[in-house]
Amino acid sequence: MQKEPIRSELLFFSQSSSGGGSGLQVHVVRLHPGQELLGSLQAFVEEKRLRAPFIITCVGSITKATLRMANATATCTNEVIHLSGRHEIVSLVGTLNPDAHLHVSLSDSEGRTVGGHVLGDMEVFTTAEVVVGEAVDLQFTREMDLNTGFPELVVQPRSQTEK
Template identity: 75%
Template sequence: MDSVCSSLRVLALRLGPGQELLSSLLAFVEEQKLKAPFIITCVGSLTKATLRLANATANNTNEVIHLQERFEIVSLVGTLNREAHLHICLADKDGKTIGGHVLGDLEVFTTAEVVIGEATGLHFTREMDSRTGFPELVIQKRSEQI
């Protein structure tokens, strides 16, 4: 296992009702030209979500659920490079939680307040890993610093 250190840059944004969280985050990353972005924290609420569950494999990707009700975002974690890898945990009206790999369709209900970090000395990409069958994170040192 290799370890790499980097300085940190912090950015924040707030999304409003009806905006789609994943595509908005990816657009923000593109606008800001972020090379190694990740979620620091996120709070807010959603009315829809499409998630891949833990049983999914490269050969069985149909472990997908489409949710449509009001949820609080209790956790959002992951990397935001072009092929974002995000996991979310949502709480329903009774406080019961469900979570999984974000596929999209995350429609904001009232707000989504997101704080994004960028490792300014790194560059994140994804490459197919034959061991897992999924594109996995590749971490590279950046030659130029912000």
């Protein structure tokens, strides 16, 4: 991939054009044993009609997970591992709308950590406490980026009539 020059006028074009920041609301959920983390969060976002949601923090444990590794690309997505066994969620980061883009790191019975892109199949072991933020003045969408081959995040101000 060719490195592009960084031009300041391009740098933040996806930021809200208002220049100011957005207000924030938070939602807190606890997931229960057997629930699937990714699907549950997506269902939550849909139920609450969140339009610019992201993970603030998540603490919990899971019994399995399917993760995509760093080497995967849009055309070579088979770098996937299926974890099984109890793991602690030691980080969960990312945005949740309209497609979730989450990365996680998980620690095992000896404290070793493994990380990657969340594809799903993350079954909760004991609990998952999740704080979701919603930028109430912004709207997340995704548009195909020909440079990456993935639908990438676009951040726009929420119009007054939509709030």
